[in-house]
Amino acid sequence: MPGQAPKLYSIKKTTVAFAVASVFLLISLVWMVLQDSTREWKGWQRKFMELSRQKASAELEAAGKAVDTAKLAELTKQIEAARTQSKAHSDEITRVKKEIAKADVDTLKARAHYQDLKQFQDSDRYFLEEYRAHHEDEQAKAYEALLAHRGPEFSKAKADLESLEAAREGLQAKLEKFTGAEETARREAAKLTQAKTLLEKKVKKLTFDWMQMILNAPMLDFIRPSLQIQQIVLENLYDDYYFNKTQKVDRCVTCHLGIDQKGFEDAPQPFRTHPRPELFLAADSPHPLEEIGCTVCHGGSGHSASFVTAAHTPRDKKQAEAWEKKYHWHPMKHWSEKMLPLNHAEASCAKCHAGQAEMPEAPKLSQGRKLAETFGCFACHKVDGFERWKVGPNLKHVQSKLEQDWIIRWLQNPKEFRPSTKMPRIFHLRNTSDPGSASKNDAAIAAIAAYLMKNSEPxxxxxxxxxxxxxxxxxxxxxxxxxxxxxxxxxxxxxxxxxxxxxxxxxxxxxxxxxxxxxxxxxxxxxxxxxxxxxxxxxxxxxxxxxxxxxxxxxxxxxHVKPEVVEQMALNFMTTTKRQVEAKAELEKMSEEDRLEYLGGKMIGQQGCFGCHDIKGFENAKQIGTELSEEGSKDVEKLFFGFVPLEHTRQSWFFQKLKEPRIFDDGKELPYFEKLRMPQFDFTDEQADALVTFLLSLQKTVIPEAMQNRLDLREQQIEAGRLIVAQFHCQGCHTLDGKVGAVREIFEDKGKAPPILTGEGKKVQSPWLYKFLSGPTTIRPWLTYRMPTFGFDHAKLTELVQYFNNLDQVPPAFVHEGVVPSTEEELQSGGKLFQMFQCIKCHKSNPEPGLSASFLAPDLAVARERLRPDWVLEWLKDPQTLQEGTMMPTFFSEGQSPVPDIFEGDAAKQIKAIRDYLWIFNPEAVSSGAPSAKGTQTPASAASSSATA
Amino acid sequence: MKIQSMFSAIGVVVLFFAVANPAHAGTVSGKASFSGTAPAVQEIDMNADPTCAGLHSETVTTEDVVVNANGTLKNVFVYVKQGLEGKTFEPPATSVKMDQNGCQYHPHVFGVQVNQPFEIINSDSTLHNVHGMPTQSKEFNLGMPIQGMKLTRKFDKPEVMVKFKCDVHPWMNAYAGVLPHPFFGVTNEEGVFEIKDLPAGQYVVEAWHEKFGVQTQNITIDEAGVQTADFAFAG
CATH class of the missing domain: 1.10.760.10 (Cytochrome c-like domain)
Known part of the structure; x- marks a missing residue:
């Protein structure tokens, strides 16, 4: 055995390293699992479950109380009694039950036999019919025989079955005699406690028991947890991550669990029900939760499932502080689409509802938009979809109207002359109030006044x-x-x-x-x-x-204007296009007056006065303000906050800018001509706030066209009319389109106020309306108010007529409307009623001078040109319902005619006859007592008695 | 608790006597005196409607200020304004009548109970329209073209006063006090009014005049008898 080879690694060291690594891994695993199981939203879901359980328990308690206990006790008693009774007959019951079981078997057999035979019979009958139809008589006969042969058997089977069924029913009835009472009582009792039983089940489901605990336990919660992230995937909407578009997913409902449920209207957030479910969220509302989601309207980060990362935005400082404490809230620095604070949520309506002048459900946005139009924001700022129009008066003839000194005083501070003026203050503002700027302001004002006087035609x-x-x-x-x-x-x-x-x-x-x-x-x-x-x-x-x-x-x-200041300022402008020496030489050639005019022209260009006023020499000048078409989605970083301590949000910047437009120059060293130029409008907080909502609504289009609210032709025509109605202030006098005429409140007697125009489209004929609007004539001589001549052109007149017609959903028909000719009898009756009701007493064609106002009702000779025939019928029925406070009385009080002998007192027929008579009515004939048209004899006596008696 | 029930017992007793026992109901009567100079009597020019002009041989004057011979004011509407809260009074079935006669309303000032039938008559041979202008009940404007024609209306809400006008004849007007109870009166040619059968209790009584505004007085009815409430108007 060779000696132990030296190892390339140390076992001991490796073991230690492994040990450390595994401990580390274990710790991180535990930490991960722990963190996952304590995620914020899980806590909210548990709380919501508890809240729901409490609610259900309360309901259960109420349901328990609602149960008629006396009746329930009575029923329980009945059940008991019935049971003891049936016990006494238990043997019999058992016997009957057995019999029933046997009868069931017998019936089943009999039914099978009967159905079997029936099949054969049906089949044979089919063949019989077929062969007979094809004239194959032999075959047919064979089947006929077969049918006849099986006939008795079939009849017997049927009779057997029926008798067995009857026997079975008899047995059942017998059984029910013993047990029926108990069953009925039991059913009654169940019905009585049904609501309670259901709620009991609900409460059980909402109770966090051991089963739920296991399902939601760490490491096990992948199987079927009851706590899980809820999300709405919005198919057609995308979030823009600059280089990547991802499908919009809103997970807000993970915590906002009661948002689309009834009964949480007073629950604490985040569980409260969304307000106005019929308008938002409900499946049958115009904004179903499944289609629109949450962030389309509210903004914020829909993917996130925590309070902070969802980019919630506090309403104000107080709420911000409360949130910091409660949720460790801080603004999401790098998420630009922060949630809109609730007071500006209406800004999102414009994403889909463009092209509507007024949105009744978004009053603040509508107000902001109106303010922007009234104060002429679009004069300096380009905004797509909004027309630039000159809100100030034309100054091309100003020398015929004003003195130069008045203009100078006015420009110093317009509100000194008229506190309510819309003209903003342009000079002597926050950033131009230092002594150096002040003398320049004065020079600029004098120069502008001089320019305007010189450059206007008398x-x-x-x-x-x-x-x-x-x-x-x-x-x-x-x-x-x-x-x-x-x-x-x-x-x-x-x-x-x-x-x-x-x-x-x-x-x-x-x-x-x-x-x-x-x-x-x-x-x-x-x-x-x-x-x-x-x-x-x-x-x-x-x-x-x-x-x-x-x-x-x-x-x-x-x-006092110093000439050297004027020269210095003029030089400043001139050197932008010329060399200093050349500019100086040219200025020297000019008279003092010319220099002033030169400076005036330059100042007008620099301050953008031409935005609101027509001024000679500035016909094609470009707007001086920043384009605001997408201001609502502008990066906050692109807004210049300067040295102003301000929350870095769009809304706070907009608000500040509107309230004190020059504040962002604070602390800066800027030459006079480079200072901020937005003028001071002195908006109230409320106005500025509405304008902020409007500015926030100006956003890049992100909603696919199909999802936007597209106006149909009728709506477009109504909107076009509304624009004219707003510009010319029709509702200043007339009640129209849901708005009460503003002057009505001045009139104690509403009959003397300008007419209500609600329903005008249904009332008058289009050709007449067109003619009247282009050149009004007196219709109601008793009114002191005059319908003005606005001088509308053809396009506006057409738009207005269409507007009135569309509001009332009547087709704009530029044809004269007649009535179906009546019978001679009807016309005669109409004439008679006309006389009896003394219509002509007030409705005179040529009233004598000196008559009091109330005798001067509209000339009826004009009626057939002016009024729609159907409207006249409604009017005669009850004028008060159509025109509140009108002097025209009803002659058919509570639908009853005072004349019983014409058409047997039928009010509807009488009204129609009067209307038809009006369409052929000839006032001269009536007043002269001569027969009127179509031979209808005028009862001259009645006419003359009212005129001369 | 005891005290409360005692009070309510007393209340019931008082109510019983107040409502059910006419022996404990009183009468309020008084005068509406007038001092100062009355505005000059205005003539009505009825020439705009010859029918109307033909109905009068003498000049007709406006009825907004009528100072009686004894220096009192006619057409002052006096009624119980406070003190009857919570009590209900069935409207009488008999109707209050207002006649258009001689192109004037008769009477010029009157009272009517809520839901009491209110009959309007046209005794003239000309067209009248009765334009009632209540702000609480529904406004109405009835054309009455036929002589002798009658129409009946009701007011469903109390209101002091409801004005009537005729749009055909602008000089015609009248006023009605619509009340939820029957305790009201109008001064006559003697300047005297009378409110009968008023249950015992404390009341605020108001006197209304078309031109001279309103005045109030507190009165107490504790036993059968006549309580006097005089009002003094000044021109």
């Missing part, structure tokens, strides 16, 4: 014919409908147009008079309509509005 102005009466003017402002858009004369039902205050400190009489008479002369695109004012009315209103002055504003001192 328009022809008319003089008021005579000095108006301010008192009459004030009354007219209240009576004619100015309050439908403006707040004025101490009434503020609307804030659509500017508040009419201080105009005496702003505009000239000729301009105001001309503007009131014909707003489009000054600004062809203005939304201000014409109220068709007479010269006299316009001069009264002019003198009233000019009597309102803002003396404090007038006394604002004009800043």
């Amino acid at each position: 328009i022809a102005l008319d003089n008021p014919p005579a000095a108006g009466d301010p008192q009459k003017g004030e009354a007219l402002v209240k009576e004619l409908g100015c309050l439908g858009c403006h707040s004025a004369a101490g009434v503020s039902a609307n804030h659509h147009g500017p508040e009419l205050s201080g105009l005496g400190s702003k505009v000239k009489a000729e301009w105001l008079y001309t503007w009131l008479k014909d707003p489009k002369r000054y600004h062809t695109e203005t939304r201000m309509p014409s109220l068709r004012l007479s010269d006299e009315e316009a001069s009264h209103i002019t003198s009233y509005l000019l009597s309102l002055r803002n003396e404090k504003f007038e006394s604002i001192e004009l800043p």
Whole structure:
């Protein structure tokens, strides 16, 4: 045996190494298993199970109480009694049972025999019929004989079976006489305790017993654990991991276990039921959980199954602190799609519901969107899907309207003149308030004013014919409908147009008079309509509005502008395109005035005034703001927080930016022209918050088109109409599309308020509506409010008509609607009723002057052009239901006619006759007492008695 | 516990006497005096409807302020405002009537109980419409084109006052106090009102006038007899 060869390794050392490694492995295994079995979500699931069990136990208790114990005791007694009774007859019962068993066998045999024979009979009959049909008489005869032969046997088998069955039933009845009472009582008792029994089972299932413990034990929980991750796999949706797209999987329901279950509305989070299940989550709701999941709306990391990594976002600081304590929460630094805080959750609605001006179920988003439009955000910022439109007045003729000094005072701080103005403050803000910037602000303001005056064309102005009466003017402002858009004369039902205050400190009489008479002369695109004012009315209103002055504003001192500052600033602009020496030389050639104008033009370009106003020389200028089309999904890192201590989230940055737009310049050393330029709108917290929701809604499209809410043609047409309705503020006066007309509250007598337009599409004929909207005429002479002439073009008129029709789901028919001609008798009755009800008393075609308002109902001669025939029937039935507060009474109170001798008092027939008569009605014939159309004799006496008696 | 039941026993007794025993019900009556200058009497111009004008040979004046010869106010509606809570009163089957006669409403001010039939009559040969403008009950506007025509309505909610107007004849108006109980009255040509059979108890009584607003008084009815509550209005 050779000597022991030297080993290449030391056994001892290796053994030690193995020992250490295996101990380490064991420890890590134990640690792994331990960690796995104590995962956060398992704890939540146990808690939820306990919660459900408690709930079920409570229900069980309630169910137990609900059981009619007296009745149950009674039933138990009955069962007992029945049992003792049946015991007494036990022998007999046993005997009957045996007999039944025997009878069962007999019946079975008899049935088999009968069915056997029946098969033969059926088969033979089939062949008989076949052969007979094919005239193979011999064969047929053979089968006929066979059938006849088997006939008696078959009949006997049937009779046997039936008698056996009857005997069996008799035995059963006999048995039931002994045991039936017990059975019935037992069934009754079970019914009584059914709910309780079910709940008992449920509670048992929810109790964490030893079986559950084993199933969920560490190392064994791979078999069939009751605690497991719940997830919703969303087939058509993907998560974007920059270079990789993965299917969206939402595991939120692993902990949010009660989210789609009823009864957890008051449970603590994470178990609470989702609010509004009919709208969200329920399978038959528009947003079923299985299809939409959770993170599409709420954001966050759907894959994660822990509180922190799911990227929950606290509502506010207080909640953040509470979460830190409770869940060791901290923001997920590298997960950009954090959950939307609940107060901004509506932002996600826009992912699928684009193209809707207003979403009633997302009021905050709708408000934010409206604010963005009202304050002209799209004037500076491009946002896909939102039209850029000029919210401010046209300044191309401004020299006809304003004094240069007024513009200077205005630009210093617009709110000094009118606190409610939408015009933001542009100068003298947080980052431009140091002395160096202040003098530059003043120079810039003077320069802009100079540029605007010089670069505007005068328009022809008319003089008021005579000095108006301010008192009459004030009354007219209240009576004619100015309050439908403006707040004025101490009434503020609307804030659509500017508040009419201080105009005496702003505009000239000729301009105001001309503007009131014909707003489009000054600004062809203005939304201000014409109220068709007479010269006299316009001069009264002019003198009233000019009597309102803002003396404090007038006394604002004009800043002193240093020529050297103007020169320095102008040079600054000029050197961007020229060499310093050349620029200086050119500036020297300019007069002081020219320099000011030059600087003004540059400042307008730099500050982007042309975004909201039409200004000569800036027709094609580009918007100056950042594009916001995908602002809601912009990386937080790309937002500049500067030195402002602020939570690094989009929403907090947006909010801060909206509240104090220049704050991010704090602590920075920047030249005047490089400072932040977003102006100060003085948004309230509520407004800023709504705007944040809107900004968060501007996101990259990630939802496949098929899943988005696409508007059909009808909805698109309604949306188009809504846009016009919002722009021209129809709801300032009219109740329409679910909104109450804002001026209605001013009217005590609602019959004198502008008409309700709900149902207008069903009410009027499309050609008439088109004509009326393009050039309104007086329909209701008793109203002091005038329907303004808006000067809509063909496209807008068509859109509006379609809008009204679509709202009422009636096809827009651009044809005149007639009625099916009635019989002569009907027409005559219609005429008679027309006279009896004295319709013409109020509905006069040519009312004599001096009549009080209430005699001036709409001219019925227009009815057949204006109204839809079906609507007239509804109207005559009960006008109040269609137009609340109307002066038109019903003549058919509670469906009863006061005239029993026409159509036997049938109200429906009478109404139809009146309607049909209206379609041939000739007002001249009625008032002159001559026969009206189609030979319907007018009972002249009735007509004349109302006119002349 | 004992005290409570004692009180409720007393309550039952009081209630028994208050409701069931008319001997312990009282009457409230009083006057609505008027001081100061009354607004000038306004003439109604009925020429807009010749039928109406033809019904009057003398000038007709508005009824919003009627100062009686004895210096009192007519058409003041006086009613029990508080003190009857929790009690229910069956509406009478007899109807309250309002007549349109001579293109005016008669009466101009009146009271009606909730769910009591309220009959509207047109005695004129012209078209009237009764436009009732309650804010609590349903608004109605009934055309009454035929002379002698009658319609009956009910108010299902109390309301002081419900205004009526005729849209055909804008000068026509009337006021009704709709109450859940029968304890109300209207001052007459003597300026006097009377509320009868009011159960014993403490009450707040309110007097309403179309132009001069409302006034209240606290009264106590403890035994049969007449309790006086005078109201003084000033122009």
